[in-house]
Amino acid sequence: MSDFAIRNTGSIAQTWSKEMSGMKPPIIFGARTTTQQSVAQSKDAFKSYCEHNLSSLSKFVPAREMASFxxxxxxxxxKIVNATFDKVQAGTDGSFRKSEVHAALKTANTEAQAAIKELAQSFYGKTAMDxxxxxESASTFPKGDKVKVSSEAYGDAHRDFSRYVTARTDDMRALVPGAKLAQFEADIQEIRKQARETLRDAQAECRAQGGKMPASQFQATVREVHTAMLGRLIALSDRSTETDITPQVVKGASGGFTLIRKAPSLENLVLQGGGAKGVGNPPALLELGKLGVIGGLKHVVGTSAGALTAACLASGMSGTAFQALMDNTxxxxxxxxxxxxxxIYPGMQFKDSSDVGRFDRFAISHAGGGKDFSAQKALAILDEQTSRSVxxxxxKNAQAISDAVGDGRITQQEADRLDVFKGLTAASFTQDRTNMMLTFNDLSILSKIKPETFKELTLTGFNKTDRQTEMFNRTTTPDMPVALAGRISMAIPVYFESVMHGGKEYVDGGVGSNVPSEAVKPTDTDRLVQQDAMAKTMVMVFDDNGxxxxxxxxxNLEVAPPTRKEVNDLGARVVRDASGADYLQTLSNDKVKTYASGPNxxxxxxxxVDTFDLNATAAQKSFAKEMATMKTLEQIQNxxxxxxxxxxxSVAQALGFLSIAEKGAVVAQGEPQARHFAQADDYNAAKALYDGCRGELRS
Structure with a gap:
């Protein structure tokens, strides 16, 4: 696995991906499973967990099928429990290897997935749509209004929705303290009421139209209800449930230790390139912002379409304002x-693709509806929007700027530089913009004044002359206009004219790195520093048809060689020929980086909407935004x-990661007792963590 990877453990239990039926297997932390008793406990825990999931599943089973189910x-x-755990054999000393017990647990999980799917198909998959x-059906772009649904479909949807809410809130209820339970139940009823009213209103409209409604309208209602429900369940969980965030340290199999702790707040955001697919970025970021997921960002990285998004975010534009900009552009x-x-922009030089082969020029022109577009407007929009935001x-904040000078966060010279952004009007952007555009250094200054609004920014471009990816940021190009870097990063070969800068020719940053997470990878090779950085980094990639x-x-995507389809892909060939980049290697590297970023x-x-769909219809864009919002909420909830x-x-290293609150939680849990641990190494690790936290809190 990449040394710049970190894997999620869930909340004391790993969260399976959606492909794995939604069950959450119990993972045993702390005690080493080396005794007959601990093996039996593991077996019982898994069996209980299966029974719990079956209980949740039974809510979707028709009453007439319940006994058979x-x-x-x-x-x-x-059969699964007995076959897997009973295969674990004791050694000559009567102990059991932890690895064998975990292997049995893994096998049981795998077989349980198949069993759940089979049971679902047999008992409710054929009789009712859950x-x-x-x-899932509503997540497909409608192809017309010929297909109709009856008014009864809304009643079925309400039934299925009700069962779904019951299943989700039953799991949540166990984490609600008694004092909050009454309000929790009232909030659930409100969620049900709002969904019921939405579905009934839609059903009434259907009946008014003769009892038949286009399936596309029914699916839109399902998306509306599901999206609203997700947002309310997330908020309900945040305000009603209490989870144990006490960190744990366990002895690792290789001789080291593993610290398990609550995921830290995000500080870095990396945005993938994808052309017109960027239509999904604003609604996704809007929800991530509203729910506080990206509230602590310090550094934003973007390439290609992600560069436009990153530049706007870093310059202080709110999620709502960015969505409005995209809607109106x-x-x-x-x-x-x-x-x-x-x-207006003297010195800015673009270059056409006349040096690119005729076939490649034709292929891009056919895919995108043209070639060698100047995209001068893209640069101007970036310039105006980032400058106006600043x-x-x-x-409005002369005093805040003065205070920053007074306390030494910025110099007077840096404060004076910000004067170029005062009193901007429409006329400001029809005159010579030399030395008036927002630069990377300007953003760095602003981030010192109000870090919750302004962020450090890194954009990427591919240097076609030298055949290498370059990073544009405060360190490498402090005086470079952000809009120029953004225009470079969006220069899709042949489709947009390339940019000449510093005697070099530049094209789309995605050519060399379309998932530039390396921009936030610390130069420090220390494994702990890199793990911490990755845990604080969110990488946003496009769904791209799954x-x-x-x-x-x-x-096993630590290495991801190009697939046959990628090797034969016409688009990949054209990009490679037109840019001089090893684009197949870029595709492989991007997959490795995505995989290594794991749960983040x-x-x-x-x-x-695909890469070249700049002419996407209003219906396509509306559907894309709905899907981006709904799927973002699903991922936040998960x-x-x-x-x-x-x-x-060592255990001592753990203390450097833990906050005061986490250390307090370790101490509040009480001193570990040896009798609670089957393995001395695990007890010693827990005791060392407790002693270390207690000592630091006392000092």
Whole structure:
């Protein structure tokens, strides 16, 4: 596995991906399973967990099928439990190897997945569409209004929704303290009421139209209900449940130690490139922002379409404002020329693709509807939007800027530089913009004044002249205009004209690295520093017809050689020929980086809008935004109370990772008792952590 990877453990139990039926297997932390008693406890714990999941599943089973379901389920899971755990054999000293017990648990989990799917198909998959299937069906872009549904479909949807809410809140209820339980139940009823009213209103409209409604409208209602429910369940969990965040240290199999703790707040955001697929970024970021997931960001990284998003976020634009900008900016206009461009942006030089082979020029032109677009408008939009965002702050916060000078955060010279953003009007952007555009250094200054609004920014471009990826940021190019770097990063070969800068030719940053997570990888080779950085980094990749999740949940992707399809792909060939980059290696590297980022990957859905779909219809864009919102909420819900593992050389190293609150939780739990541990190494590790936390809190 990459040394820059960290894997999720869930909230004391790992969260299976959706492909694994949604069960959460019990993972035994602390005690080493080396005795007959601990093996039996593992077996019982797994069996109890299976029974719990079957109980949740039974809510979806028709009453007439219940007896048969229960009998079949009991037989299947008894067979699984007995066959896996009973294969674990004791050694000559009567002890059991922990690895063998975990292998049995893993096998049992795998077989349980298949059993759940089989039971679901047998007992309710053929008789009624459950809510998950309703949502899955509604997640397909409608191809017309010929297909109709009857008013009864809304009643079925309400039934399935009700069962779904019951199943989700039953699991949540166990974490609600008694004092909050009454309000918790009231909130659940409100969730049910709001969904019921939405479905009944839609059903009434259906009946008013003769009892038939286009399936596309029914599916839109399902998406609306599901999205609203997700947001409310997330908020309900945040305010009602209490989870144990006490860190743990266990002895590792290789001689080191593993620290298990609550996932830290995110500080870095990496945005993948994807052309028009970027339509999904604003709604996804809006939800991530509203729910506080990205509230602590310090550094934003973007390439290609992600560069536009990253630049706007780093310059202080809110999620709502960014969504409005995208809604009001026709995507095709980004490719346009700008009147008087040479006078407004003297020195900016673009280059056409006349040196690229005729076939490659034709292929890109066919895919994108043209070639050698100047995209002068893209640069101008980036310039105006980032500058106006900064200008709005500078105009209203003279005192904050003065205070930053007074306490030494910035110099007077840096404060004076910000004066260029005062009093900006529309006319400001029709005049010579030399030395007036927002630079990477300007953003660094602003981030010192108000870090909750302004962020450090890194954008990428591919240096076609030298055939290498370059990073544009405060360190490498402090005085470079952000808009120029953004225009470079969006220069899709042949489709947009390339950019000449410093005597070099630059094209789209995605050519050399479309998932530039390396921008936040510390230069420090210390394993702990790198693990900490990765745990604080979210990588946003596009769904791309399921490829995003497939890469994330793939197997053995520490190395990902190009697939035959990628080798033969016309688009990949054209990009390679037109840029001079080893684009197949880029594709492989991007998959490895996505896989290595593990649970911190957020998949952005974009409907059926693809890279070159700048002329996507209003219906396509609306559907893409709905899907981005809904799928973002699903992922946020799945990652609530997320935990991370940190590999350590000693228990003492753990203390450097823990906050005061975490250390307090360790001490509050009380001194570990040897009798609670089957293995002395685990007791010693827990005791050392307790003693260390207690000592630091006393000092």
């Amino acid at each position: 229960q009998g079949a389920a009991a037989a299947k899971f008894d 809510w998950d299937k309703q949502v 026709p995507m095709p206009s980004l490719a346009d020329d700008l009147p008087n461009f040479g006078a 200008g709005a702050f500078v105009d 490829k995003g999740f497939k890469t994330l949940h793939g197997r 990957v957020h998949v952005v859905f974009h409907g059926n 990652k609530q109370n997320e935990a991370v593992e940190v590999e350590l050389d």
